Amino acid sequence: MKIEDIFHNTINEYGMIQSGDGIVVGFSGGPDSTALVHLLYRFKEHYNIRLVCAHLNHKFRPGDAEEDAKYVQAFCRERGIRCIVECEDVPRMAAREGLSPEQAGRRARYDLFNRVMQGEGFNKIAVAHNRDDQVETVLMRLIRGAGVEGLGGIKPVRETIIRPLLEVPRPMIEEYCKEHRLNPVTDKTNLSPVYFRNRIRLELLPYLRDNYNSNIDRAVLGAARVLRWENDFISGAARDEFSRLAEEQGTGRLEFSAEKLLELHTAVLWRVLRMAVEHLLGDANNLELVHIEKLYALLEKGETGKRINLPRGIVAGVEYGRFFVARQPHPAGGIEETYRLAVPGSTSIHEADGVIEAKIFSMEDYKRERNTADDRRAFLDLAKTGRNLVVTGRKKGDRFNPLGMAGTKKLKDFFIDQKVPRNKRDLVPIVRSGRDIIWIAGYRIDEKYKVTADTRQVLGLEFRQF
The missing domain is CATH 3.40.50.620 (HUPs)
Incomplete structure (x- = not known):
């Protein structure tokens, strides 16, 4: 051939x-x-x-x-x-x-x-x-x-x-x-x-x-071909069972009947457990085989009051025949990692329990989109920001020029003016281009990076919390 x-x-x-x-x-x-x-x-x-x-x-x-x-x-x-x-x-x-x-x-x-x-x-x-x-x-x-x-x-x-x-x-x-x-x-x-x-x-x-x-x-x-077929079948069965059995109990908590979960074939059950974590976090990064094994062992023993902790603030437990998987509020601390922002794409900011989605718009598309702007969305001039962007927490001495203001301002003073609670300031994602702050996620962009009549392409950023 x-x-x-x-x-x-x-x-x-x-x-x-x-x-x-x-x-x-x-x-x-x-x-x-x-x-x-x-x-x-x-x-x-x-x-x-x-x-x-x-x-x-x-x-x-x-x-x-x-x-x-x-x-x-x-x-x-x-x-x-x-x-x-x-x-x-x-x-x-x-x-x-x-x-x-x-x-x-x-x-x-x-x-x-x-x-x-x-x-x-x-x-x-x-x-x-x-x-x-x-x-x-x-x-x-x-x-x-x-x-x-x-x-x-x-x-x-x-x-x-x-x-x-x-x-x-x-x-x-x-x-x-x-x-x-x-x-x-x-x-x-x-x-x-x-x-x-x-x-x-x-x-x-x-x-x-x-x-x-x-x-x-x-x-x-x-x-490999046979395994792809089998994987497609198992994944489809797991999606169906997850939809049938998972019950959302408020934001960040899923519950199941422990008895009904244990009736599932092990291959399907393990996928359902993985899907539960993925549903809560938006992805299953850092979830390894050993973690699924722990979830399965917890479910199989069925001891009321027993709990385990998994990476990224996930907790699972059994309570009177009910099996739950939940996302714990992130402990007080701050954003410690430096995240490379996918442009375009989605970047999970684990400490902030959220994701920043980046999109690139033509000026024509931007004119339609700008009416949807709010505190969680920002539009910037792509030629000025570039695509090499990172997300961090705040740093000592941070300053930026808030949109609509003349001159720079200490980030600390900006947070005070915006009445951001002290215990939440270290969990606000800061998007940076080189040494410059371009967006305080959820609050304000820098004046220098705003969209103008000369802009040709627009970077749209949106911060969503899980």
Whole structure:
């Protein structure tokens, strides 16, 4: 089967593309993404789609990275494809936020893809994962102890993200690039055994093929496909049972009949327990297998008055046949972490029990949205704020220029004027651009960053508490 056939079959099987779609293509310049851009370009009339490419210089490989960007721009220019190139100091970001280089790189890339998608008014992101990537991912997750969901591997479609090459072997992609004289760039870091994925590719898989199963790739892919089906079934059953059994008792508390929960199949029950925490917090970050095990053990024992504490202020317990999961008010303290604000996207501020959602608006859209502005929403000039924003708590000596005022004011004095209770001041999220405060969430933006007649794009921020 030719690469074009697999490409079309994958798109059709998973309903990846609909007529009129606007697609942002992640384009590194390597063989996989080069083939993906070329195929989408060749068949854009067939699918009636609009394309824009997005490339991120991660600053991992000085010199080579700049050459990659030039290749990407030239490739797109020759074909009349719009291309957006940005630079992000990912090594610095990884060190600052305690992330691995792979995690930081992935976050920075998808931040860019989402920004471009929203800014262009598009609706899909295409990335170039291939069949070999799928095999490597499943083995990595198996080694790390993933459950059914993780062992299903990379999903062909996840929300706005599509992967049209997911069933194409890497050698076929490389042959396609040669056949069409695309001359993609080579990322030498892919040959370094420093990275976990590279060790799987360069060391483990060849060993398994030579010594255990020459068809290991096919075996892993077959198992992953079955696990994806089973995961979809279990997830659907769990959602149905959660809707049937969960009872909201005021803000931040869910209750269940302990007896009815224990009637569920264990696989479904564990998902329901996870969903309860996710429902209260908005996500299940930092919730690990050991925490679900503790919830299950608590439920199974059924001792009235018994309670356990989980990360991020979650408490669970049993009271006379009722099982509850609740969010505790955050203890007095303050916002201690520095959060990198996803622009666009949602960023959970755990200490404040809330989330900041960032959106990018054209001036036309802003004119419609501004009528909905209130204390919890703010609109700022994106060109002035930039996208490299962080959220912190207040800091000693903080000053800013409150909107509508002449000159700066101490943040402490501003809080006093606004009658913010002393015990809540350290829990107010402060959005910053570099050293500048741009928004006191829930209160006021800085005068310097307001929207004016010269503004071209608007950053909309909204702070919502759980």
